[in-house]
Amino acid sequence: EVQLVESGGGLVQPGGSLRLSCAASGFTFSSYWMSWVRQAPGKGLEWVANIKQDGSEKYYVDSVKGRFTISRDNAKNSLYLQMNSLRAEDTAVYYCAREVEAGVVDYWGQGTLVTVSS
Amino acid sequence: QSALTQPASVSGSPGQSITISCTGTSSDVGGYNYVSWYQQHPGKAPKLMIYDVSNRPSGVSNRFSGSKSGNTASLTISGLQAEDEADYYCSSYTSSSTLAVFGTGTKVTVL
Numbered sequence: 001e002v003q004l005v006e007s008g009g010g011l012v013q014p015g016g017s018l019r020l021s022c023a024a025s026g027f028t029f030s031s032y033w034m035s036w037v038r039q040a041p042g043k044g045l046e047w048v049a050n051i052k053q054d055g056s057e058k059y060y061v062d063s064v065k066g067r068f069t070i071s072r073d074n075a076k077n078s079l080y081l082q083m084n085s086l087r088a089e090d091t092a093v094y095y096c097a098r099e100v101e102a103g104v105v106d107y108w109g110q111g112t113l114v115t116v117s118s
Numbered sequence: 119q120s121a122l123t124q125p126a127s128v129s130g131s132p133g134q135s136i137t138i139s140c141t142g143t144s145s146d147v148g149g150y151n152y153v154s155w156y157q158q159h160p161g162k163a164p165k166l167m168i169y170d171v172s173n174r175p176s177g178v179s180n181r182f183s184g185s186k187s188g189n190t191a192s193l194t195i196s197g198l199q200a201e202d203e204a205d206y207y208c209s210s211y212t213s214s215s216t217l218a219v220f221g222t223g224t225k226v227t228v229l
Contacts, residue, residue: 044121044223045156045164045207059216095163102211103218104154106175108163 002026002107004096009112016086016116022079022096022109030054030074033099036081038092039111046092049081050099063089086116122147122208122221129227135196138224140208141189146219148189152211155184155193159204167206168193195226203228 008020020036035050049060049070058070069082079096096109123141130136140147140155147153153171156164166175168184171191181196191210195202208221 045158045209045220047217047220050217061217101152101169103152103209104166104169105156105164106166106169108165110163 002098004098004107004109006094006096006109006112009094009114011115011117012086013118014087014116017082017084018086018114020081020083020094020096020112020114024077024079024096024098027098029072029077034072034079035097035099035105036070036079037095037097037105037108038090038114039095040089040092043092047103048094051079083114086114088116090114091116120219122210122219124206124208124221124224126222127225127227129229130195130198131229132198132200134198135194136198136226138193138195138206138208138226140191140193140210140221142191142210142212142219143189145214146210146212147186147191147208149213150211151186152218153184153186153191154209155182156207156209157202157204158207164207198228200228202226 003025005023036048051058051070067085071080093111095111097105098107100106151171155168157167158164171186172184183194206224212219
């Protein structure tokens with residue numbers, strides 16, 4: 001059974017940092033593009049970043065470029081999102097997601113809430 | 119990276135059919151057959167319902183179908199059921215960005 005389990009969310013002050021993790025199981029992690037998708041409270045879905053199978057390509061939405069870094073450890077079946085210089089508008093549930101093709105996610109984690117507030 | 123346009127809400131009675139539209143441009147919806155649809159119940163993660171415009175993943179009811187005409191994709195739910203009440207999002211590959219783009223989302227209400 002495919003499982004994606006996020007962790008690392010919480011309350012952080014503006015300008016602070018947080019690192020999200022996603023533990024994957026039930027499939028060959030190293031064979032898939034992986035993504036982070038977020039959803040602000042009461043708002044729609046937004047692609048944040050994705051990363052190629054071997055980590056050689058990484059893409060980001062404009063609003064997080066230079067602040068967020070996506071990475072993966074295929075030996076540990078884990079996906080990460082390092083978030084720096086956090087802003088109030090980064091407040092959202094962050095989902096770990098498995099991409100089967102460009103823009104198509106077939107499995108999602110349960111999400112982890114990040115709240116940026118003083 | 120502008121979001122695709124969806125109606126804010128659509129409603130229907132049990133047993134009826136409803137259609138949700140997703141309008142983009144020739145750089146995304148109109149240019150590629152890489153449109154997908156997701157269902158999201160409150161407090162839950164999204165679920166893939168349709169991919170590549172009209173393909174259903176295993177386990178998704180055949181009451182859900184997808185199509186596309188020009189720059190607009192559509193999701194049709196036939197035989198509407200109470201459990202279909204949820205938010206629905208479209209998504210498309212886009213040549214304008216390195217990431218795919220989601221639609222604005224549509225709340226489906228079963229009357």
